[in-house]
Amino acid sequence: MFRRTAVIAILLALLAPSAAQAQQNNENQQNQGTPTQPFQPLPPAQPTPAPTAEPEDDGGFLDSEISGSATLYIIAAALLVAFVFIGMFISRDAKRTLPKAHRPDSRRQRDEGPHKHKREAKSKARARGKAQKAARRRNR
Numbered sequence: 001m002f003r004r005t006a007v008i009a010i011l012l013a014l015l016a017p018s019a020a021q022a023q024q025n026n027e028n029q030q031n032q033g034t035p036t037q038p039f040q041p042l043p044p045a046q047p048t049p050a051p052t053a054e055p056e057d058d059g060g061f062l063d064s065e066i067s068g069s070a071t072l073y074i075i076a077a078a079l080l081v082a083f084v085f086i087g088m089f090i091s092r093d094a095k096r097t098l099p100k101a102h103r104p105d106s107r108r109q110r111d112e113g114p115h116k117h118k119r120e121a122k123s124k125a126r127a128r129g130k131a132q133k134a135a136r137r138r139n140r
Helices: 002-023 027-032 069-097 116-137
Strands: none
Touching: none
16 A cells, blocks of 8 residues: 555656646747746737627616616515515414413413512512601601
């Protein structure tokens, strides 16, 4: 395996000078003006032809029926309707697939919810704060 790799490397090393030799110009190519040397100046640029004006097409579909901002408004309205429809479909499907145990009970009052204890604690804390404030006013 090592011998095979070494032979391939030697063959590639021997082929490299011939490739470099092939890249150099001979005198015939230099006289013809083909620049293959890397440091020779570039030939002058060819002048570009002047663009010709194309005739206008007056009978086009886009020019007569829909043009400009009206098209953009139509597309924007269609996208808005599509996004609203997609949102409604997703929310309706999410409500249907929600298990019954996780659905909110519409008959339950807000005060009967799981946070009733927190509300009572808050109201007691507010009452204590008001009492302390009143006591500070009396002791001035």
